[in-house]
Amino acid sequence: MPLSDEDKRAVADLPWQRRAYGREAYLAREGEPTKVCSLLVQGLAFRQKLVSDGSRQIISFHIRGEFLDLQNCLLKIADHNVQALTRCTVAIVNKEALAQLIGERPAVRRAMWFDSLVDSSIFREWVVNVGRRDARQRIAHLLCELAARLKAADQNEMPIYDFPITQEQIADATGLTAVHTNRTLQTLRKSGLISLSASKLVILDWDALAEAGDFSERYLHHSV
Amino acid sequence: MPLSDEDKRAVADLPWQRRAYGREAYLAREGEPTKVCSLLVQGLAFRQKLVSDGSRQIISFHIRGEFLDLQNCLLKIADHNVQALTRCTVAIVNKEALAQLIGERPAVRRAMWFDSLVDSSIFREWVVNVGRRDARQRIAHLLCELAARLKAADQNEMPIYDFPITQEQIADATGLTAVHTNRTLQTLRKSGLISLSASKLVILDWDALAEAGDFSERYLHHSV
DNA sequence: CGTTAATTTGAGACCATTCAATTTCGGTGG
DNA sequence: CCACCGAAATTGAATGGTCTCAAATTAACG
Numbered sequence: 063m064p065l066s067d068e069d070k071r072a073v074a075d076l077p078w079q080r081r082a083y084g085r086e087a088y089l090a091r092e093g094e095p096t097k098v099c100s101l102l103v104q105g106l107a108f109r110q111k112l113v114s115d116g117s118r119q120i121i122s123f124h125i126r127g128e129f130l131d132l133q134n135c136l137l138k139i140a141d142h143n144v145q146a147l148t149r150c151t152v153a154i155v156n157k158e159a160l161a162q163l164i165g166e167r168p169a170v171r172r173a174m175w176f177d178s179l180v181d182s183s184i185f186r187e188w189v190v191n192v193g194r195r196d197a198r199q200r201i202a203h204l205l206c207e208l209a210a211r212l213k214a215a216d217q218n219e220m221p222i223y224d225f226p227i228t229q230e231q232i233a234d235a236t237g238l239t240a241v242h243t244n245r246t247l248q249t250l251r252k253s254g255l256i257s258l259s260a261s262k263l264v265i266l267d268w269d270a271l272a273e274a275g276d277f278s279e280r281y282l283h284h285s286v
Numbered sequence: 287m288p289l290s291d292e293d294k295r296a297v298a299d300l301p302w303q304r305r306a307y308g309r310e311a312y313l314a315r316e317g318e319p320t321k322v323c324s325l326l327v328q329g330l331a332f333r334q335k336l337v338s339d340g341s342r343q344i345i346s347f348h349i350r351g352e353f354l355d356l357q358n359c360l361l362k363i364a365d366h367n368v369q370a371l372t373r374c375t376v377a378i379v380n381k382e383a384l385a386q387l388i389g390e391r392p393a394v395r396r397a398m399w400f401d402s403l404v405d406s407s408i409f410r411e412w413v414v415n416v417g418r419r420d421a422r423q424r425i426a427h428l429l430c431e432l433a434a435r436l437k438a439a440d441q442n443e444m445p446i447y448d449f450p451i452t453q454e455q456i457a458d459a460t461g462l463t464a465v466h467t468n469r470t471l472q473t474l475r476k477s478g479l480i481s482l483s484a485s486k487l488v489i490l491d492w493d494a495l496a497e498a499g500d501f502s503e504r505y506l507h508h509s510v
Numbered sequence: 511c512g513t514t515a516a517t518t519t520g521a522g523a524c525c526a527t528t529c530a531a532t533t534t535c536g537g538t539g540g
Numbered sequence: 541c542c543a544c545c546g547a548a549a550t551t552g553a554a555t556g557g558t559c560t561c562a563a564a565t566t567a568a569c570g
Contacts, residue, residue: 136399165392171395176360179360189343190343241527245551468518
């Protein structure tokens, strides 16, 4: 959402702190009291929850420029974990400072509320993805979503993407096992839809991949 | 969230309109431009999305007192459908009027943002539920969630609940088929955890049901 | 009290899982 | 620059949870 220069300056003037994390490091843990909100500056991160048998469900992936836990601003206890996917750096803001800014600046408030509403819409689509689609559709859908978001964040992005996400992580995001994820990716490759190796994802046939994943980007609310 | 009398009056003074819907009626459709926000006054409703093969994933259930589409306030196009589960009545407010009130009243704004953040947290838990739990766990978890929310909304609620949700709807909410939902409910009954018939749910052993569903109510953020 | 919706039951098929072993890849130190 | 190592990806075979399809029974509603 567009912000005036004055609003941008107010955001930039927030007291913040840079912090770096290694792969798989926890940035936040379920059950902990919330103190800060984190914005991802560089790298990839994801949110997840663990279930009783120890398995992990990834709830969302995040790219640079996105908030990782804006909801901490109002919620007292974290209800999920946040983990670094690659090495990444994060800008950390005290949640009270952010809440005050939100109170003072209507445009900033709208932008942040909008951000959390889009988050929410993505969660809804993920419920649908793991609930009602088969393995091939789930993975195709996930790839489409990530490609669409990367493209929107970085206008000059090609149909070739940096893709450091492991098959085990794809599995945890789609509710599948790593083994079945592997086999399913192979069929997507054999069908000529994608090429994925060496941390490079190439979408060879966007229309076919979107079709295979039942993907429509409406839920991303990119055109506000 | 607590509101002052003045805030409550301001909310009550919003121009609103009462509307009634029959079972299965659509209150909102994916793809339509958003014009209003709806608050459920009476009855039950749910949100859902349809996938390419026509099957339905229910995304959330709603009880009286809850907003059905508060996100419409900021989003231009609806990204999911809203359906009546029972006959229900709804209070409808023009979204611009609501947005204006939110701009004027910080406490109302906080309450509404909080509401949408809890919604979001519930979606996250649902991703986990359909993604990483088996049929028995999914259904037990759903029953726990609904019971916990009904209890919180209505202090004097017994462990006996009105439960007009059909097995097909439970199936659509948990990513299962109606047939398998039926068989799984039978095992929950035989284990002595619940009794469910004639639209009455009785939770016979809360602790055991919560255990079976890997349920922890933290994500509901009831103790703000 | 009839008619439709909802629930229940059975049997067979299938998608995804499990477990284990093997191969390839990516990063590191000599 | 190559040898090495652990992580990631790949393969196979057997198991199993859930689905599909169909039919029967029961409950809900006007």
